[in-house]
Amino acid sequence: MKIVIIDYGAGNIQSIKFAIKRLGFDAVLSSDAQEIKAADRVIFPGVGEAGSAMKMLKSTGLDKVIPELKQPVLGICLGMQLMCRHSEEGDTEGLGIFHADVVKFKTQLKVPQIGWNRIFNLKSELFEGIKEQEFVYLVHSYYVPECAETIASTEYGVEYTTAIQKDNFYGVQFHPEKSSDAGEKILENFLSSPSLLK
């Protein structure tokens, strides 16, 4: 099993690498298109600001590589948001994989949302062994509204998408690598669930 974490200079990817290691797998960090294309699983991380992250993807040409990938791909947090069509953050054009647009929370609640919240309406093999209303760790100010591709939702003033899927592309708004045992189970499902095999 060859696992590649896309390294484009965005955020804390060490934690994802460590979480994968705790599950008994090894992951390599790479920004090399050939290496990414050859992997069995690709993880597309990201924290920070959408506009500057997208600029980094474009400067490396990875914005063309990622949408063409054929193996299971998991976008995490900002990674998932960048896989959408557009983000209100910095009025940024995304990779256009998911048919959704990212918008800012317009709630009286605290923004960013920081902490543990529940996921429900779980609809994917990604959540095998995960119970409805499980807690996950989230940190974000922008969100993806519910849409036809939503495979898990969360409530924060509004019910929104915390996980999304189209074909071989998966995205999670929460941080599986920081979501205790449940997060590790979701990550493990992504890495080893037979129904995700390419």
Place this chain on the structure above:
Amino acid sequence: MLTKRIIPCLDIKDGRTVKGINFVDLRDAGDPVELAEIYAKSGADELVFLDITATEQKRKTLAEMVRSVAEKVNIPFTVGGGISSIEDVDILLKNGADKVSVNSSAVKRPELINELSAKFGSQCITVAIDAKQVNGEWLVHLVGGKVPTDINLFQWAKEVEERGAGEILFTSMNNDGTKAGFANEALAVLSSELKIPIIASGGAGKIQHFTDVFLKGKADAALAASVFHFKEIEIKDLKEELRRNGVEVRL
């Protein structure tokens, strides 16, 4: 619904925990990694490591500790103590810290908050504020609460938010160490005036204090050290009681 967070705080010196820690099941009471793992298993939502090392090796030993914690622990953690530059933050985040907290260095040079949030994103920049009520006014204090300034707590908190902090860790020097409860009045003002989350610190002594800090102080998270380290309060018992009182927690 987003849950309220319970955050144990560990003081670190030369890569080891310093406050007396009364865990009978610990093999090595000074090992931050082992302690962090136990807290993660016992239901802590997050951890804060406060580094008080004052040697030249500080940066290296702290980075090594952060890396060891990140390898083993599957909940988020924040690292603070003497952080004053982009380079300091970069090393900690690269080694696996989820957030950093800045304190005195932000008071001395407030632009640091803008620089850090622009470079790393607001979500990983916590600004810690130590304040003390003097003649009715809440004043910001520096150097672990020892040195008073003439800066008003609420004005500074507002500025911190505008400069791009992701959350505020507010420690009341009047309450810290008293075990008589959190500074709920000041916390409630902070929470209503700001849009970013507030972590309450200083004064935890019994479970009721946590109920009060969430219901009266409107805090988003509560931080404590000794009540957890000395097992005066078990996190599981605490969360069950919070839930009975209508406070949403992760159980």
